[in-house]
Amino acid sequence: MTTEARHPHLLKLVDPPIIVGHRCISCERIAFPPDPYGCEKCGSPSDNFENWDLEARGSVRAVATVHRHHRPAPITPFTVAVIELVGGPVVKAIVEGDDVVVGSSVEGFLAPEDKDDAGKVIVDLRFRITQ
Numbered sequence: 739m740t741t742e743a744r745h746p747h748l749l750k751l752v753d754p755p756i757i758v759g760h761r762c763i764s765c766e767r768i769a770f771p772p773d774p775y776g777c778e779k780c781g782s783p784s785d786n787f788e789n790w791d792l793e794a795r796g797s798v799r800a801v802a803t804v805h806r807h808h809r810p811a812p813i814t815p816f817t818v819a820v821i822e823l824v825g826g827p828v829v830k831a832i833v834e835g836d837d838v839v840v841g842s843s844v845e846g847f848l849a850p851e852d853k854d855d856a857g858k859v860i861v862d863l864r865f866r867i868t869q
């Protein structure tokens with residue numbers, strides 16, 4: 739069975755998964771997602787970036803429960819959190835579990851979300867509480 743990331747250029751399918759951000763070579767600012775317009779800090783063009791692996795670990799800065807959603811999946815209710823990664827950037831992602839609060843330590847994992855027409859399993863990054 740073949741597995742593919744929903745956004746292959748943003749995620750490495752290893753365990754634990756790696757988030758692919760970028761680092762500005764001029765000012766060393768680390769960002770995610772990659773910014774096609776250049777560095778927000780120093781203005782360097784985007785060809786002055788290098789890929790930068792980010793650990794899928796961090797802490798919850800804000801949390802919300804989604805009760806209504808415009809798509810059939812994920813099934814509601816689910817929890818979305820703003821997560822400050824240990825590597826610096828902030829991401830929004832689904833966090834599994836009922837006890838997610840501001841300050842929770844979370845780690846990423848690959849969750850199967852869908853199958854394409856060829857039977858390939860599409861996975862995406864989700865988070866869960868670590869303790």
Ligand SMILES: [Zn+2]
Pocket residue numbers: 762763764765766767777778779780781782
């Ligand atoms: Zn920069």
